[in-house]
Amino acid sequence: xxxxxxxxxxxxNEDLVDIEAExxxxxxxxLDLVREVAGHILFSGGKRLRPLLLVLAARxxxxxxxxxxxxxxxxxxxxxATLLHDDLIDEAExxxxxxxxxxxxxxxxxxxxxxxxxxxxLTIAAGTGNIEIIKVVAGITENMSQGEIHQLSRKGxxxxxxxxxxxxxxxxxxxxxEGACRSAAxxxxxxxxxxxxxxxxxxxxxxxxxxxxxxxxxxxxxxxLGKKAGADLREGKLTLPxxxxxxxxxxxxxxxxxTIIRNPSFTIDDFETLKQLxxxxxxxxxxxxxxxxxxxxxxxxxxxxxxxxxTGILNDLADFTLQRRA
Amino acid sequence: xxxxxxxxxxxxNEDLVDIEAExxxxxxxxLDLVREVAGHILFSGGKRLRPLLLVLAARxxxxxxxxxxxxxxxxxxxxxATLLHDDLIDEAExxxxxxxxxxxxxxxxxxxxxxxxxxxxLTIAAGTGNIEIIKVVAGITENMSQGEIHQLSRKGxxxxxxxxxxxxxxxxxxxxxEGACRSAAxxxxxxxxxxxxxxxxxxxxxxxxxxxxxxxxxxxxxxxLGKKAGADLREGKLTLPxxxxxxxxxxxxxxxxxTIIRNPSFTIDDFETLKQLxxxxxxxxxxxxxxxxxxxxxxxxxxxxxxxxxTGILNDLADFTLQRRA
Numbered sequence: 001x002x003x004x005x006x007x008x009x010x011x012x013n014e015d016l017v018d019i020e021a022e023x024x025x026x027x028x029x030x031l032d033l034v035r036e037v038a039g040h041i042l043f044s045g046g047k048r049l050r051p052l053l054l055v056l057a058a059r060x061x062x063x064x065x066x067x068x069x070x071x072x073x074x075x076x077x078x079x080x081a082t083l084l085h086d087d088l089i090d091e092a093e094x095x096x097x098x099x100x101x102x103x104x105x106x107x108x109x110x111x112x113x114x115x116x117x118x119x120x121x122l123t124i125a126a127g128t129g130n131i132e133i134i135k136v137v138a139g140i141t142e143n144m145s146q147g148e149i150h151q152l153s154r155k156g157x158x159x160x161x162x163x164x165x166x167x168x169x170x171x172x173x174x175x176x177x178e179g180a181c182r183s184a185a186x187x188x189x190x191x192x193x194x195x196x197x198x199x200x201x202x203x204x205x206x207x208x209x210x211x212x213x214x215x216x217x218x219x220x221x222x223x224x225l226g227k228k229a230g231a232d233l234r235e236g237k238l239t240l241p242x243x244x245x246x247x248x249x250x251x252x253x254x255x256x257x258x259t260i261i262r263n264p265s266f267t268i269d270d271f272e273t274l275k276q277l278x279x280x281x282x283x284x285x286x287x288x289x290x291x292x293x294x295x296x297x298x299x300x301x302x303x304x305x306x307x308x309x310x311t312g313i314l315n316d317l318a319d320f321t322l323q324r325r326a
Numbered sequence: 327x328x329x330x331x332x333x334x335x336x337x338x339n340e341d342l343v344d345i346e347a348e349x350x351x352x353x354x355x356x357l358d359l360v361r362e363v364a365g366h367i368l369f370s371g372g373k374r375l376r377p378l379l380l381v382l383a384a385r386x387x388x389x390x391x392x393x394x395x396x397x398x399x400x401x402x403x404x405x406x407a408t409l410l411h412d413d414l415i416d417e418a419e420x421x422x423x424x425x426x427x428x429x430x431x432x433x434x435x436x437x438x439x440x441x442x443x444x445x446x447x448l449t450i451a452a453g454t455g456n457i458e459i460i461k462v463v464a465g466i467t468e469n470m471s472q473g474e475i476h477q478l479s480r481k482g483x484x485x486x487x488x489x490x491x492x493x494x495x496x497x498x499x500x501x502x503x504e505g506a507c508r509s510a511a512x513x514x515x516x517x518x519x520x521x522x523x524x525x526x527x528x529x530x531x532x533x534x535x536x537x538x539x540x541x542x543x544x545x546x547x548x549x550x551l552g553k554k555a556g557a558d559l560r561e562g563k564l565t566l567p568x569x570x571x572x573x574x575x576x577x578x579x580x581x582x583x584x585t586i587i588r589n590p591s592f593t594i595d596d597f598e599t600l601k602q603l604x605x606x607x608x609x610x611x612x613x614x615x616x617x618x619x620x621x622x623x624x625x626x627x628x629x630x631x632x633x634x635x636x637t638g639i640l641n642d643l644a645d646f647t648l649q650r651r652a
């Protein structure tokens with residue numbers, strides 16, 4: 001574990017313990033089977049980044065109520081719901097080193113437990129008593145499902161542009177990070193300036209996070225990932241490292257990459273070749289650079305806030321995005 | 327078309343036109359593909375019973391605002407979302423005489439458009455500005471998903487009791503009908519008595535509706551149904567006609583029924599035999615009788631309201647439940 005991660009975890013440890021307790025306490029299903037399936041995805045080592053972000057953003061706005069930690073789990077339920085549905089859609093096999101839910105309980109139960117978690121997220125959001133917050137949470141789900149559909153509909157399409165890629169990752173990832181920060185600021189009844197500043201932080205953290213995630217698929221191995229390396233490519237998902245490399249490569253190397261990408265049963269050697277080509281044509285560096293820019297925008301958005309332990313943690317979280325290995 | 331149906335449609339025709347327009351207007355997706363898939367399930371001849379119920383219940387409480395018709399579509403979106411997911415789960419082939427969505431667009435897109443519609447329903451419910459209403463709508467989804475999971479987990483289990491059957495249909499169907507009436511009364515800021523009376527009407531209408539639906543599967547043919555007759559049995563769903571007949575049949579006929587039910591690839595002749603056995607052992611009559619009782623409870627719940635055109639329609643709707651052929 002690197003120093004930054006140790007420092008962050010030391011500072012948020014109590015928050016994480018509280019969030020964990022709330023996640024257990026509010027699941028509240030009528031059926032044991034629902035608890036079992038939801039528990040499989042919820043309590044398998046998730047980072048709790050989204051609820052943590054919400055709790056920290058509320059603290060940035062001097063929130064004085066006692067609903068922040070309860071409300072924060074709304075976003076983890078939402079996240080878990082989309083993981084259940086997405087793993088099924090992507091025909092994934094592993095998540096955090098464990099077999100995915102649909103491989104254990106089947107597609108039907110997995111879809112329905114996902115629906116239950118979506119609904120549970122909204123019920124908990126309704127507990128804030130704040131209509132604007134509920135609209136943010138419902139809007140997150142609208143965007144995430146459409147982001148996934150968009151990505152799916154362009155599967156394997158080598159002409160996917162960087163602009164379209166950004167639109168996809170904004171919807172499927174950044175909107176949830178932004179929503180965590182925005183709804184926290186709304187919960188704390190913060191000024192319009194603070195709401196916007198924290199939303200900017202969240203959105204850019206989310207973009208950086210997803211770009212880093214897309215990078216990791218080409219720089220990490222199965223063991224560190226807890227899922228198969230090269231999964232994106234196997235699923236026909238073109239991400240920024242590939243889009244950028246295709247853009248700058250000459251005809252010959254572009255054709256070599258295209259051949260590998262078009263073959264869904266590419267070998268380990270093919271994948272190694274592709275990684276070398278991404279490196280050679282700057283796809284990895286370009287993505288790292290873009291992620292770094294978003295981290296900077298995120299950190300700049302915090303400048304109007306008085307320096308505090310919490311601003312320190314949010315800055316560290318932004319930096320940590322770039323250091324993740326899995 | 328029978329007289330009752332003609333009379334109801336004559337009285338609610340304008341409402342249905344308005345509801346249809348709202349359904350089109352508020353779908354509002356970013357992607358054409360989402361509009362296409364959602365449109366396939368939304369605009370294929372649904373009865374609009376749930377939004378209509380909401381609009382009528384609001385009228386019963388002298389609602390004076392202008393959001394009832396917009397809000398009413400929230401429940402149709404919710405209903406459509408569950409149809410998309412349920413058809414996939416049940417591996418259905420036809421819905422209202424058309425191929426089901428997942429057979430055209432695949433499982434992934436169908437799951438995600440369902441998620442989008444769930445979220446859209448909550449966004450539109452949030453437009454009421456009423457937290458209690460949002461909790462009702464989110465609660466409906468929690469219950470419906472759990473009702474489906476419950477039914478699924480008892481698939482093909484001949485020991486399913488009437489009590490458990492009632493719990494399943496309460497969650498998967500009646501809660502939505504009840505929620506339509508309850509949320510309408512909340513929207514109209516009605517008294518606690520009126521809220522409860524209309525909720526009782528809705529819940530019992532829903533129970534009767536589902537029992538009639540389960541009956542139709544044994545009394546109608548594929549053409550009238552717009553889907554395969556005997557679908558429930560083929561999916562291993564034990565409904566009241568079967569549960570009641572198994573209860574009263576002697577050992578020999580119970581075993582004959584059990585043999586047919588346990589064989590997922592039963593023939594048309596088997597199905598005819600089963601129908602005769604259901605008839606002989608009073609399964610159909612028992613179900614009709616129970617449905618009739620719920621219709622009566624529903625109508626009785628309306629007695630405290632002053633007689634009006636609207637109470638007349640709600641009474642007719644309750645009666646019509648028992649006359650449906652598809």
